[in-house]
Amino acid sequence: MKKIVIIPAYNEEGGIVKTVTDVMENAKDFDYVVINDCSKDNTLEICHEHNFNIVNLPVNMGIGGGVQTGYMYAYRNGYDIAVQFDGDGQHNASYLDSMSKKLVEENLDMVIGSRYIEKEGFQSSGMRRMGIKYFTGLIKLLTGKKITDPTSGMRMINRKIMKQFSEEYPKDYPEPESIVTILKEGAKVEEIPVKMNAREEGVSSISPSKSIYYMVKVSIAVLIAAIRK
Structure with a gap:
């Protein structure tokens, strides 16, 4: 099976080499593509210097647009499995083989790497953990499915979901909304325990000042996604 790692990158000059x-080194059965979302730092130059496989967006599309570009690339190039993988060094590629094995053997549509099953490794800030618990409860209420790490950016999908996401994907803070969308359509989604690392470089797109906006916007988007389906 053809498998690819999609690495969305916006101003990740400090972590992109480590990530790729x-x-x-640790996911040799996977190809990869860096989606440079019109970074303002030296991310693009560093990728060129290291001859990384890269798609360079001419305008900033945001995390949703960047990831969707990766899904379009994967689908059009005939990949069977695609996994989103943060460019800041928080994720560990050593888990990708286990994720793909679970996806295939259990005939799943999505496998999410969750830091909250075994609660090892970096657990995020207290405020963000509260928000994650809130979305876990909201998704359970709307779909009946408990997702312990609904904001995880480490998510693997099969070709069917890849096609769907390449055609339509939330543009802003897409993880919880996209999970609800496919769950309401009957998709099979499971999690696997992973350890994540603290961000070493760069700044999170969800700052404390944006947390309330994030909570309100994503809540509305999740509710709409549930009602539409």
């Missing part, structure tokens, strides 16, 4: 190297 991790994938190349």
Whole structure:
């Protein structure tokens, strides 16, 4: 099966080499593509210097647009499995083989790497953990499915979901909304325990000042996604 790692990158000059190297060394059955979302730092130049496989977006599309570009690339190039993988070094490629094995053997549509099953490794800030618990409860209420890490950016999908996401994907803070969308359509989604690392470089897109906006916007988007289906 053809498998690919999609690495959305916006201003990740400090972590992109480590991230791609991790994938190349610890997930040898996977290809990869860096989606440079019109970074303002030296991310693009560093990728060119290291001859990384890269798609360079001419305008900033945000996390949703960047990830959707990766899904379009994967689908059009005939991949069977695609996994989103943060470019800041928080994720560990050593888990990708286990994720793909679970996806295939259990005939799943999505496998999410969750830091909250065994609660090892970096657990995020207290405020963000509260928000994650809130979305876990909201998704359970709307779909009947408990997702312990609904904001995880480490998510693997099969070709059917890849096609769907390449055609339509939330543009802003997409993880919880996209999970609800496919669950309401009957998709099979499971989690696997992973350890994540603290961000070493760069700044999270969800700052404390944006947390309330994030909570309100994503809640509305999740509710709409549930009602539409």
